[in-house]
Amino acid sequence: MQEKPPKAHNPAGTRVTRVRKVAINDERAGQRIDNFLRSELPGVPKGRLYRLLRRGEVRVNGGRVKAEYRLVDGDEVRIPPARIRAEGAPPSEKMATDMLARVLYEDKRILVLNKPSGVAVHGGSGISHGVIELMRHARPDLKDLALVHRIDRETSGCLVMSKRRSALRDLHERFREGKVEKNYLALVVGDWQLGEQLIDAPLHVQHRKHGERHVVVSGKQGKSAQTRVSLSRTYGIYSLLLCAPLTGRTHQIRVHLDHAEHPIVGDERYGDDDANRKAKKFGLRRLFLHAQSITFVDIKGNDLHFTAPLAADLERFLSVGIIEARRRP
Secondary structure, eight states, rough: OOOOOOOOOOTTEEEEEEEEEOOOOOTTOOOBBHHHHHSSSTOOOOHHHHHHHTOSEEEEETTOOOOOOBBBBBEEEEEEOOEEEEEOOOOOOOHHHHHHHHHHEOOSEEEEEEEEETTTOOOOOOOOHHHHHHHHHHOOTTTTTTESSSOOOTTTTEEEESSSHHHHHHHHHHHHHHEEEEEEEEESSSHHHHHHHHEEOEEEEOOOOGGGGGOOOOOOTOOOOOOOOEEEOOOOSSEEEEEEEOOOTTHHHHHHHHHHTBBBOTTTTTOOOOHHHHHHHTTOSSSOEEEEEEEEEEETTOOOEEEEOOOHHHIIIIIIIHHHHHHHO
């Protein structure tokens, strides 16, 4: 007999799904169970999904699993009843078209784009449409389009997406094994005199009200985090740094540079308020952190290297804004 969800009053704009059992095939194998649930229960808050896992309401082959569990070909996943928000208005055609124009590279397996600052990689937490929703709207032919990794909403630059689940699984494995090289450009406050540095400081994510995440350096609770930093160019009152994160922690580069007493210019969460006000006065109105390049080997053994050019507003600040800021302290 098919299981039925408990009767409950449904608030306007929501619906309750039935219990389902989903068989995992080779294309979906390797995916983390929490990411699988996000795709199966769109609109359910992330915190709710983790509660379903902790309470054992989600079962794999009849047993409990943790959020880190990776699905295996042949697994059977029991998805419990859940109240999900009805789909809202679709993304605007202009936003979707603009995002499509930012594609840097595409083949049969992956798609790479230059993400603009101010756009989250996915919707949620009050954000209706992120990059993934916009791209799915612009390219409805790509049924399995998925994010390979994430970058902060305020950060611009290289973002890789997979077009096939097999490509997603392969690239996730490369990320886990540290076989993906990422380089960021960050403009920081002050004259960097530290040469090439490996910032090795464990990071701990604190959850504040309304789901806000704030990251701190913590030797007791933190997870290992390493960022290699070198100077690209000094401007006296600012320094342009090349940052290569060796781990992938939340807000890693931002917190590590603040820990080194050279916060990123324009960082409203971890930065210097006075320096941010001054930079804004001379034209910088957002975080100066850009995912400049990403490099990895594809499934055929070919080296793939992608570079995203700096946005016009960042180029303008480097060429004009900094000069004005130095002239008028």
